[in-house]
Amino acid sequence: MSQPTELNIEHVARLARLRLTAEEEERFGRQLGEVLHHIEQLAKVDIDHVEPAAHAFPIFNIWAEDASQPALSVERALRNAPAQRDQMVVVPKVVD
Amino acid sequence: MSEIYHQSIGQLAAALSARRLSSVELTQAVIARTKAVEPLIHAFNSFDEAGALAEARASDSRRSAGQSRGLLEGIPVGLKDVIAVDGQPLTASSRILSNFVSPYDATVTQKLRRAGAVLWGRLNCDEFAMGSSTENSAFGPTSNPWDTKRVPGGSSGGSAAALAAGAAIATLGSDTGGSIRQPASFCGVVGIKPTYGLVSRYGLAAFASSLDQIGPMTRTVEDAATMLAAIAGHDERDSTSYSAVIPDYHARLIAPNRPHKLGIPREYFGAGLDPEVGAAVEKAIEYYRAQGCEVKPVSLPHTQYCLDTYYIIATAEASSNLARYDGVRYGMRAAEAADIDDLYARSRAEGFGAEVKRRIILGTYVLSSGYYDAFYLRAQKVRTLIREDFLKTYQEVDALITPTSPVPAFKLGEKSDPLAMYLCDIYTIGVNLAGLPAISVPCGFTASGLPIGMQLIGQPFKEADLLAAAHRYEQAHDWYKRHPSL
Numbered sequence: 181m182s183q184p185t186e187l188n189i190e191h192v193a194r195l196a197r198l199r200l201t202a203e204e205e206e207r208f209g210r211q212l213g214e215v216l217h218h219i220e221q222l223a224k225v226d227i228d229h230v231e232p233a234a235h236a237f238p239i240f241n242i243w244a245e246d247a248s249q250p251a252l253s254v255e256r257a258l259r260n261a262p263a264q265r266d267q268m269v270v271v272p273k274v275v276d
Numbered sequence: 277m278s279e280i281y282h283q284s285i286g287q288l289a290a291a292l293s294a295r296r297l298s299s300v301e302l303t304q305a306v307i308a309r310t311k312a313v314e315p316l317i318h319a320f321n322s323f324d325e326a327g328a329l330a331e332a333r334a335s336d337s338r339r340s341a342g343q344s345r346g347l348l349e350g351i352p353v354g355l356k357d358v359i360a361v362d363g364q365p366l367t368a369s370s371r372i373l374s375n376f377v378s379p380y381d382a383t384v385t386q387k388l389r390r391a392g393a394v395l396w397g398r399l400n401c402d403e404f405a406m407g408s409s410t411e412n413s414a415f416g417p418t419s420n421p422w423d424t425k426r427v428p429g430g431s432s433g434g435s436a437a438a439l440a441a442g443a444a445i446a447t448l449g450s451d452t453g454g455s456i457r458q459p460a461s462f463c464g465v466v467g468i469k470p471t472y473g474l475v476s477r478y479g480l481a482a483f484a485s486s487l488d489q490i491g492p493m494t495r496t497v498e499d500a501a502t503m504l505a506a507i508a509g510h511d512e513r514d515s516t517s518y519s520a521v522i523p524d525y526h527a528r529l530i531a532p533n534r535p536h537k538l539g540i541p542r543e544y545f546g547a548g549l550d551p552e553v554g555a556a557v558e559k560a561i562e563y564y565r566a567q568g569c570e571v572k573p574v575s576l577p578h579t580q581y582c583l584d585t586y587y588i589i590a591t592a593e594a595s596s597n598l599a600r601y602d603g604v605r606y607g608m609r610a611a612e613a614a615d616i617d618d619l620y621a622r623s624r625a626e627g628f629g630a631e632v633k634r635r636i637i638l639g640t641y642v643l644s645s646g647y648y649d650a651f652y653l654r655a656q657k658v659r660t661l662i663r664e665d666f667l668k669t670y671q672e673v674d675a676l677i678t679p680t681s682p683v684p685a686f687k688l689g690e691k692s693d694p695l696a697m698y699l700c701d702i703y704t705i706g707v708n709l710a711g712l713p714a715i716s717v718p719c720g721f722t723a724s725g726l727p728i729g730m731q732l733i734g735q736p737f738k739e740a741d742l743l744a745a746a747h748r749y750e751q752a753h754d755w756y757k758r759h760p761s762l
Contacts, residue, residue, distance in 0.1 A: 187641055196595060196640040197602070198633060199621035208634050211694050215638065218695060219584040219651070225658050232656030235486045235516065236472045236663060236711020237736065242515040256379040260606035269605055274616050 187212060281309040281442035282759050285499040288445060289347045292339065299339070299350025302445075303332035303394050306352045310397065310443040313762050317419045317428075319438035321357045322365050323397035328352065331394040338392065347502045349392030354444035356435045357398040358405055359490065360479035361385050364395075368481045369413035370403045372601050372608045372627025382479020383514070384448060384490050384507045391506040396444055400434030403629045404598065405455055405483045407431050408700040409691065412631045417688055420462060421760035422726055426685040429459030435493050436463035441762055446494045446503050450480060452487045453586055454681075454704025457716035460493055461680035461729025464718045464755065466500045466746070467493045469704075471737045472711035473518035475504075476511035484593035485516075487586075487708040495756050497717065497747040501525035504739060518737065528740035535734075535745045538564055539574035539673035544703050550683045556720035556728040557679045563749060564677070574673060576665040579706060581658050583698060586705040588642050588655035594632075595639030601627060634694060663710040670735050675745055678703050680716040680729035703731060713739045717746045718755040727755075 189209045193200045200208065254267050263270035280288065280302060291297040307325055314320060335350035355361060358368045360378040362385070367373045381389070388395065402412035410418040410433025418433040420426040421441040428437040432449025436459035439447050449456040451469040460467025468491045475490045482488060492503030505526065510519040540561065545554060565571045603609035603623025610622030628636070642651035669676065681700060691697045707714040712733055719730040734742035750756065 186647075189637060192637050192641045192644065195644060196636050197599075197617070197620040197624060198628070198636060199625040200633070204630075204633065208630075208637055212634060212638055212641075214693075214695050215587060215698070219588065222581055222584045222588075222654055222658055225578070225581055225654075225661065227654060227657040227661075230657040230660050232653055233660040233663060234656060236709070237516075237518075239473070239516055244512065252379055259379055260376050262603060262607070262609035271604055272613055272616050272619055 187216060278757070278759065279442065280305050281445070284496045285347060285351055285446055285494065285502050286496065288351060289349070292350050293344070299332040299335040299394060300329060302350060303328055303352050303396070306396060306442070306444060309441070310438070313421070313441045313443055316424055316762055317421055317437050317441055318416055319400055319418050319434040319441065319443055321367055321369060321398045321400050321415055321434070324364060328394050328396050335392055335394060345390065345392030348388065348506055351393050351445050352396035353388055353393040354397045354399050354435060354438050354447040355385065355395060356401050356432050356447070356449050358401060358450055358481040359384060359448060361395055365398055366481065367398070367415070368404045369401050369415055370627065370629065370632065371414045372624070374414070374608065376606055380479065383476035383511045385479060387507050387509070397438065399432070399438055399447060402431035402433070403632050404481065404594070405431040405450055405452055406594070406631050406635055408454070408458060408697050410434060411688065412629060414629055419688070420685045421762050422464065423685065426687050426726070427462065429462035429681070429685065431455040432493065433459045436460055436465055436467070439463065439465050439493055439495065440760055442759070446492060446499055448490055448507070449493050450488055450490050451708065452483050452590060453708050454701045456491045456493060457704050457714060457729070457731060458681050458701065460716040462685040462727065464727030464758065465493055465495060466497055466715065466717055467491065468500050468504060468715040468739070468742070469707060469713060470504065470508065470739060471518070471713040473516050474508050474713070474737065474739065476514040476517055478511055478513040482597040484590040485597060486593060487590060497743055497750045498526070498529060500715065501529055501743050520737065523740045525740050525743055529744050529747045531744055534748060535674035535741050537570045537572070537673040539572060539669050539676045541574050541576045541579070541669070541676055541678060543576050543579035544678035548682050549679060552722045553679050553682065553684060553728050557677070557730045560719045560730050560749060561677055563752065567748065572673065574669040574676065576669065576706065578658065578662045578665050582662055582706040582709060583702055585655045585658045585662060585709060587638065587698060588651050589659065589709070591635045591639030592643050592652050593639070595636045595643065598632070598636055603627070631694070659709050662706055666706070666710045666712060666733070674735070675742060676733040678731045678733065680704065680731040684722050684726040684728055707733055712736060713742055715742050715746050717749060719753070720755065721758070
């Protein structure tokens with residue numbers, strides 16, 4: 181099982197698209213180190229031949245008809261957009 | 277007779293039906309009570325007085341026309357601020373959604389409307405339901421009506437506090453690791469976490485999708501049956517929705533085949549259990565024994581691994597679910613961003629609070645390359661063992677009885693360390709991992725006047741049995757008749 185020291189918080193924050201301050205990196209690193217230390221005891225459990233549970237009551241293959249249905253109007257869908265123009269969401273330039 | 281805002285759905289439905297009371301009068305009483313207690317408890321993120329009164333008038337008109345929709349007709353019901361109500365704010369108690377207005381109704385919201393309820397208020401909670409005290413709300417904590425220096429529990433603390441204070445007649449909460457049951461126990465009300473899949477999650481701001489369930493918080497067990505009957509049922513918009521017929525919870529409350537064999541999981545009565553809480557639950561167990569129930573000790577040997585398993589699975593799912601808050605289509609957007617990646621990272625940094633950030637980091641870590649097998653996959657396997665523990669006990673007993681929380685309501689600011697806060701949930705999280713139904717029912721008070729709750733844990737989709745067992749206890753104990761003196 182991994183050691184808590186392996187938590188490279190700068191790297192993980194980048195993966196999570198989360199900009200942390202230096203103070204947050206230090207504090208969260210310390211707090212999560214304690215949590216990860218607690219979690220290490222899971223290594224003691226014998227999990228050989230145990231199936232993983234993604235859900236308590238696995239349900240498979242829920243199909244829906246591929247039929248058009250009434251949906252949100254453009255106005256409703258865009259009501260919460262931070263910036264919009266011509267029925268589109270505006271974002272910073274993605275492609276040069 | 278208590279003030280009308282402290283009465284049960286059952287009592288009020290009778291008064292409304294007999295025309296001794298109108299929904300407008302009841303709603304006005306609840307609004308006035310809300311305004312009186314809100315400066316003391318801060319249970320609400322927002323409320324819409326005009327909207328609620330319009331719904332109350334519509335309810336009174338339906339009743340006059342002989343078109344009452346049932347027991348919830350005209351009853352003001354509060355919703356945790358993670359459940360969508362068309363045209364109303366939904367903040368999840370987060371800055372990142374501080375200006376968000378729901379463009380549609382959650383399925384439970386639609387079902388409450390169809391049952392005639394008056395929707396009253398958006399109730400405070402821990403940010404994105406992550407917490408056990410409602411102190412993680414971006415809009416300030418909620419106080420416990422029984423002692424305003426103490427927390428109401430969490431994450432559905434606003435739902436519990438508003439109900440206990442008379443600022444709603446019933447409420448909805450959501451429960452991912454105990455977020456309905458623990459605040460219910462701290463505030464002296466009933467709270468039920470349904471079996472995973474019984475209640476649709478459509479329109480619930482997702483925290484951990486394999487654990488989240490919406491459920492009612494009420495004054496009495498009978499009211500819980502009324503609310504659960506209104507919101508349960510299959511929904512094709514939730515792919516994990518259960519598709520069987522929902523039993524008549526009311527009729528089954530007094531059914532003769534109520535749970536008879538009760539199991540006492542020894543792992544739930546160990547170190548860390550407050551003596552007053554333990555004594556109150558023991559008394560409840562004695563009651564069941566005196567009623568002729570067979571009570572026997574059982575063991576859930578993987579209990580000690582529940583907390584760790586939960587914090588891996590819940591944070592992993594949260595890190596994925598909360599990726600949608602990126603400042604693009606809705607929610608807070610950082611003002612100064614160099615490019616699109618910077619916009620994501622800054623918007624999330626400015627919008628999320630500390631606990632949410634911690635959990636996103638932990639969840640991202642346990643899912644990241646090189647750690648997935650050691651943490652996430654291992655936790656999923658331990659989850660299987662935890663679930664099997666419960667299912668094995670049900671070969672011997674009908675239901676389990678435990679304390680809901682190891683301690684009564686603690687003081688605001690008392691648990692500043694995240695791990696200490698996580699340990700508050702040790703008796704509730706196993707139920708979510710196993711997907712089981714469980715109910716917290718008031719079972720006494722501490723010497724200093726704080727409510728104590730016991731938890732009954734049932735078999736999958738046997739909410740009717742659970743409600744019947746809880747109702748039996750409640751009929752002989754009138755804890756629910758006490759109200760906080762606010």
